[in-house]
Amino acid sequence: MDYFLDLVISGLMVGALYGIIAMGFAMIYKATGVVNFAQGEVLMLVAYIAYTLTTLIDMPFWLLIPATIMIGMIVGLIVEFLFIRPMIGEPVFATVMVTIGLAVFIRSLVVLLWDAFPHEFVTSLSEQVIEISGIRLYPSQIVAFITYLVLMAAFWSFFRYSRIGIAMRAVANKETVALLMGIRIKHVYAVAWALSSIIAGIAGVLFASIYDLDPTISAMGLNAFPAAILGGLDSVLGSGFGGLIIGVVENLTGGYLSTGLKSVSGFVVIILVLMVRPYGLFGEPEIERV
Amino acid sequence: MSGAPPRGRETDPASTTAEGMTATSSALLELTNVQIFYDKAIEAVRDVSLSVKKGSLVALLGANGAGKTTVLKAISGILFPEDGTVEGGTIEFDGKNIAAMEPDEIVRSGIVLVPEGRQLFDTLTVEENLIMGGYTTTQRNAAEALERIYDMFPALTGRRHSVSGYLSGGEQQMVALGRALMSKPKLLMLDEPTLGLAPQIIEEIFSTISALVREEGTTVLLVEQNAQLALSVADYGYIMENGRVVLDDTPERLLRNDDICEFYLGFSDAGARKNMRDVKHYKRRKRWLS
Structure with a gap:
């Protein structure tokens, strides 16, 4: 039983990271209708820039987070402006292809600018294992989970109460009508990319501080993808929640069956779920009212 | 038929249409020889000129496919998602050419379109829909406008947090x-606001519209299938057919025009209702132009 609980808890911790990344997928998909396959690479880029920053200046952890937010925002806006904005009005598929190209580009760029070796991402968080009623956790894992909860709450209120958040949902619902309201679609796209990069960056920094920083970190994007599909690509909070499920399922599979099946299990889960609910657990089927 | 149908632009010296006459100073919206293409090949609107005086209610009538909706979309600047372009002529609002403006600039300058089929953001609540209507105004103005709308439509007050897709x-x-109305437009354009509604609701909508014009001084451009109803409240009427304005006159004279009565209202000279087959036959037999 203890083993089971251990697996579930550490699964939740990994799942929190998946959830954060999945929210980034959903954010862009919801606003622009594009699946951003460069999500993991944006994460990687932001994490590397943040890493360089920590090697240059001695930075306490509480300062690292706002710094990551700034870096994420700038990266997101630059990527949107250079690669995505020229694609507005082109078929969605073309834009998706651009994100795939972008993924390869950023991966190479990072190896070129930094290197392909693992680096230790040192944060001021203690490395001391904390034991809470028999379950052993690293402080950074707890920080990751708290960040996840904070982000979930933040996005919930963002989409409900802020004007730009509601506008994002409006654009997702009926783009032409959103134009008629005077909503600037380009602004909405830019905000979506910025927010998505910010949360990807946060996930990247958290992940790198738990493990190490090396170019394989970009695979986190693909690992989190099932979470977004599971929760429903058009539901940001649903995707966030999907992360927890995928995290736990992966850990249980790894613990009881074999570690090799670990990353496959997430995809098995989404295939099963999509057979029953093709729009994901929390995605919205179209309201057709004739 | 009793004589050739009168051509509005010849019979009504007050109308400022085709011949490029200068707009009367009170014209809020002025279309001059507007020509609209879809896909650069299909001519949807040819040489349309119309003018809407400040504080008036102008009806734009015509059969399905006459190009009425296309004209409204051109004014709002939302032809581009359907590959439509304004190729010739000018669209002036408040003395400025708005033909090349972005949709959000057009909204900001005071033109709002209520599209055909209502087009609510059906996944958003009533209040969120209204908030989107006030997207271009400041938060405080939007809050005031919100109260004004609830005063105007008390039925919505109890439904403010209902998802709008499920309303009647x-x-x-x-x-x-x-x-x-959230953005207090100078020019309100309505595309078939009574489509598919019960007669009692239609009456309510129309009394709201005329109250807006008579009491609040809003200028309205109304597209309607129900010609008789529209002409009963309008100050001036335009009739489109096959992408052209074929007639324009005051409602009284339009209603006295035998052709209008036959074509749109289904009345014969004697005032007896004709059956649909006759009307259809008539439609084939008679065209004002071409």
Whole structure:
């Protein structure tokens, strides 16, 4: 039983990271209708820039987070402006292809600018294992989970109460009508990319501080993808929640069956779920009212 | 038929249409020889000129496919998602050419379109829909406008947190109208606001529209299938056919025009209702132009 609980808890911790990344997928998909396959690479880029920053200046952890937010925002806006904005009005598929190209580009760029070796991402968080009623956790894992909860709450209120958040949902619902309201679609796209990069960056920094920083970190994007599909690509909070499920399922599979099946299990889960609910657990089927 | 049908632009010296006459100083919206293409190849609107005086209610009538909706979309600047372009002529609003403006600039300058079929953001609540209508105004103005809309449509007050996709047709039309009024437009354009509504609701909508014009001084451009109803409230009427304005006159004279009566209202000279087959036959037999 203890083993089971251990697996579930550490699964939740990994799942929190998946959830954060999945929210980034959903954010862009919801606003622009594009699946951003460069999500993991944006994460990687932001994490590397943040890493360089920590090697240059001695930075306490509480300062690292706002710094990551700034870096994420700038990266997101630059990527949107250079690669995505020229694609507005082109078929969605073309834009998706651009994100795939972008993924390869950023991966190479990072190896070129930094290197392909693992680096230790040192944060001021203690490395001391904390034991809470028999379950052993690293402080950074707890920080990751708290960040996840904070982000979930933040996005919930963002989409409900802020004007730009509601506008994002409006654009997702009926783009032409959103134009008629005077909503600037380009602004909405830019905000979506910025927010998505910010949360990807946060996930990247958290992940790198738990493990190490090396170019394989970009695979986190693909690992989190099932979470977004599971929760429903058009539901940001649903995707966030999907992360927890995928995290736990992966850990249980790894613990009881074999570690090799670990990353496959997430995809098995989404295939099963999509057979029953093709729009994901929390995605919205179209309201057709004739 | 008794004699050739009169051509509006010849019989009414007050109308400022085709011949490029200068607009009367009170014209809020002035279209001059507007030509609209879809896909650069299909001519949807040819040489349309119309003018809407400040504080007036102008009806734009015509059969399906006459190009009425295309004209409204051109004014709002939302032809581009359908590959439509204004190729010739000018669209002037308040003395400025708005033909090349972005949709959000057009909204900001005071033109709002209520699209055909209401087009609510059906996944958003009533209040969120209304908030989107006030997207271009400041937060404080939007809050005031919100109260004004609830005063205007008390039925919506109890539904403010309902998802708008599940409202009745009449309530949806109220939301659509309220949403458009949130930004206090100078020119309100309505595309078939009574489509598919019960007669009682239609009456309510029309009394709201005429109250807006008579009491609040809003200028309205109304597209309607129900010609008789539209002409009963309008100050001036235009009739389109096959992408052209074929007639324009005061409602009294339009209603006295035998052709209009035959074509749109289904009355014969004697005032007896003709059956649909006769009307259809008549339609084939008679065209004003071409």
